[in-house]
Amino acid sequence: xxxxxxxxxxxxxxxxxxxxxxxxxxxNITMQRVxxxxxxxxxxEFRVMRFLRPLTGLVPLAWLFATTPAMGLPIVILAGALWSxxxxxxxxSLLTVxxxxxxxxxxxLHMFAVxxxxxxxxxxxGALVDGIGFFPLFAVSAALRVASGILLRVLVSKDA
Numbered sequence: 481x482x483x484x485x486x487x488x489x490x491x492x493x494x495x496x497x498x499x500x501x502x503x504x505x506x507x508n509i510t511m512q513r514v515x516x517x518x519x520x521x522x523x524x525e526f527r528v529m530r531f532l533r534p535l536t537g538l539v540p541l542a543w544l545f546a547t548t549p550a551m552g553l554p555i556v557i558l559a560g561a562l563w564s565x566x567x568x569x570x571x572x573s574l575l576t577v578x579x580x581x582x583x584x585x586x587x588x589l590h591m592f593a594v595x596x597x598x599x600x601x602x603x604x605x606g607a608l609v610d611g612i613g614f615f616p617l618f619a620v621s622a623a624l625r626v627a628s629g630i631l632l633r634v635l636v637s638k639d640a
Contacts, residue, residue, distance in 0.1 A: 507560025
């Protein structure tokens with residue numbers, strides 16, 4: 481819903497949104513290399529994931545204070561840096577915790593769950609945004625991201 485917010489509330493053009501998406505992707509690609517070669521070998525996947533997950537709540541909150549495309553640049557850089565590390569750590573962790581026999585099935589089930597959430601989230605958000613607005617929706621998103629990060633930190637204690 482961030483792109484919908486950018487169009488409806490901030491008046492960003494398709495070109496600006498495309499540029500911001502490109503900067504986020506470039507940050508993501510660059511930071512995957514940093515996480516994979518420097519940070520994760522030093523701290524481990526589980527520590528990196530537990531550290532980054534609560535911080536992802538900053539992204540929707542930050543958009544509530546942006547008013548110009550220039551203010552969006554540090555936000556998309558932050559998003560690319562946070563999500564690249566989290567996603568890489570998550571995938572590496574899946575490889576670590578799943579048994580070799582049947583690993584493809586476990587990862588397929590994980591990807592199914594992620595895809596299902598990616599489909600249900602926008603449908604639910606679309607139903608809610610017209611009724612409650614962007615601010616409460618982004619605040620709830622941020623709170624859920626932080627809560628999931630806290631749960632991950634508390635429930636996953638393995639250091640890899």
